[in-house]
Amino acid sequence: MKTEQLIDLLSTNLEPVDTQKVVRSLSIATVAGLVLASLICIVTLGMRPDLNNPGVLGFLFIKVGFAAVVSILGWRLLLKHTRPGGENHSRIFSAGAPFVALLALAALNLILVPASHWGQLLAGERLLQCVLSIPIMAVVPFAAIVWAVRNAAPTNLLRTGALAGLVAGGIGAMAYALHCPNDSLPFVAFWYGGAIVLCTLAGAALGPRLLRW
């Protein structure tokens, strides 16, 4: 086929396109992922029963807030990465800032208490459930986000996959926080942070396969 022929084919009866479509579908996918993940957590694990206690509710906001900041920062980077060449004008390592900030607070918390309490603050109750539940809650949001990104055109699939995993992990953590019985900063910093990092790595591993176009 001659290239001229192809150009005629592509430009005949050209349809106008909406350049906001990428932002819109990514937003819809993210919100849908958040709603579904929260519902899944409430139905399978159940809400925390002691939320009428103001201290418990306050700590819930800290957990959700941390996960929300992670997701929002990651989402903004992800949006840039969905457009060809977008990876060239984004500072991907800024996504690590909330993790560093929370780790610093957790370290401060540990310094202020006697070393004999450290085990309790770090391990908490049902540690394994937390580390496993966050990635599980992240599966549905990850699928939704991948669907939206596939309709765009990422050119750095490893990074885009990692960011999709990061956002999905953040959403998974927000959902799991509704159930999580542990209220300690070191616990959230290490295990929520660790679970989200795990999701990010999984996203990076899957990105090149799932996002190819």
Added chain:
Amino acid sequence: MLVNGKSSNHELMKAENAKETSLRALMIAGLGGDGAAYGTLLSELSVHLRAYYRGKLVRAGRETEETEDLVQEALIAVHTRRHTYDPTRLLTPWVYAIARYKLIDHLRRHQPTLKNVPIEDAPEIIAADDSRAADSHFDLNKVLARLPDKIRLAVQYVKIDGLSVVEAAARCGISESAVKMNVHRGLKQLRAMISRENSR
């Protein structure tokens, strides 16, 4: 091309900026549905893409006959992903990112052990041109013949014969939105077939 001295460097930058401005205006018109502007854009891009790919294939030690296949793959990619262009940003880096992505994809499919694809600056894509068009390896009619009848007719009427969507709908006996949907699907399948063909 060697550039000596500040003034000629400056001249070159000015020429590149002018090129960027004109291509971007064509793209924005094309996004709004202006087929003529869009056709001009694709023709101009094909010239730059050809030079870019020819150079890269030579450096990668590949046959230059693959150039035209890659040019067409990149044009189809530009077309099917044109909604991902942000009109507030420069067009050249966007096209370059697609061209490079398609090159890496192409080389990976052919050389699984390939590690180094040369990386360079975006301006390179409009700094060179090559209008020696050749035929690509796939035959449009053969590829079209493999599409399901409904879809093939929609593509034939709307994209090749240039009938309006209304006329095509009347001829096919289906609704206008169904024609649009079939054309969309057809182009998507063509793209998939072309990349499969190229990877042989």
